[in-house]
């Protein structure tokens with residue numbers, strides 16, 4: 193870990209920010225108290241909603257924590273393709289007795305306002321998803337003492353993160369649950385995402401800033417693996433999604449280990465941008481036809497996903513999950529951090545004892 197990052201939290205374990213009400217303050221606080229780095233997710237929240245969660249988290253822990261912000265997306269969605277998809281979803285709306293959402297309900301969920309809040313009320317760590325902020329934004333966060341990270345899914349994206357002046361890069365492998373943090377959604381590159389170990393090796397040669405590894409990590413032995421490969425810490429989403437404090441819908445938590453859901457896939461079905469989720473009926477039926485149109489498709493399907501959750505129907509929900517979902521453990525988050533730290537120590541000892549490290 194870079195000295196600044198090590199100073200912030202003792203264990204090389206980061207709880208991934210998970211938008212949509214999953215990484216609530218209670219979850220982040222439990223992780224921070226156990227020695228990891230807990231994160232709040234500001235995506236889909238207003239600037240004030242983000243501020244209220246920060247205040248709540250501060251009341252629960254005095255330890256350092258992070259806040260994650262989505263970069264606004266350039267406007268390149270084809271309205272005609274969004275219309276065609278809306279027609280395709282008409283039957284879903286009838287089935288769930290819901291209206292389709294307005295695809296044009298807003299593109300950047302208050303990015304600038306969030307930056308103002310984060311400059312006026314500095315937090316220890318900020319990470320960015322879906323792109324890199326400008327050098328000015330990073331400098332402004334540095335001036336108030338914030339450690340800055342941004343996600344990358346390729347060595348080129350990692351170079352862009354380093355050029356922007358970020359302190360570390362989150363290398364997100366193709367195994368990862370939820371949205372891929374690609375800086376630009378280019379359908380022609382679908383299927384070419386790198387597996388985490390390959391990505392870490394390539395990012396290591398591309399940049400000199402520390403790497404936080406994300407994607408499919410569910411056990412301490414895997415954390416030892418990514419540290420040995422050159423990462424400084426591991427960021428886990430799906431593993432924390434299953435914990436007691438996670439705000440994920442109970443159906444979502446249960447689905448992670450339900451044998452009905454045998455695999456995950458990257459899909460645009462729910463949001464218009466590639467995200468990994470458990471393959472369910474909605475994903476199977478609509479995934480192949482969903483256009484590259486984020487956040488329009490996110491807004492369009494929002495009422496359908498809510499109605500499916502209300503009806504207790506996991507087949508119509510976005511069940512974001514990484515490739516390791518079957519290994520999820522339903523524990524209190526602090527206990528999960530302890531278990532992971534124990535597994536990490538055992539794996540490190542066996543690597544060292546075997547003369548590997």
Ligand SMILES: Cc1cc2nc3c(=O)[nH]c(=O)nc-3n(C[C@H](O)[C@H](O)[C@H](O)COP(=O)(O)O)c2cc1C
Nearest residue numbers: 208210211321368369370406407408429430512514
């Ligand atoms: C339910 C869910 C929501 C997520 N939301 C966000 C988010 O808001 N911001 C972000 O940077 N990453 C988000 N991610 C991706 C994580 O940061 C991370 O890359 C991923 O969880 C790692 O893979 P894993 O789930 O296999 O551990 C989300 C992941 C999941 C599972």
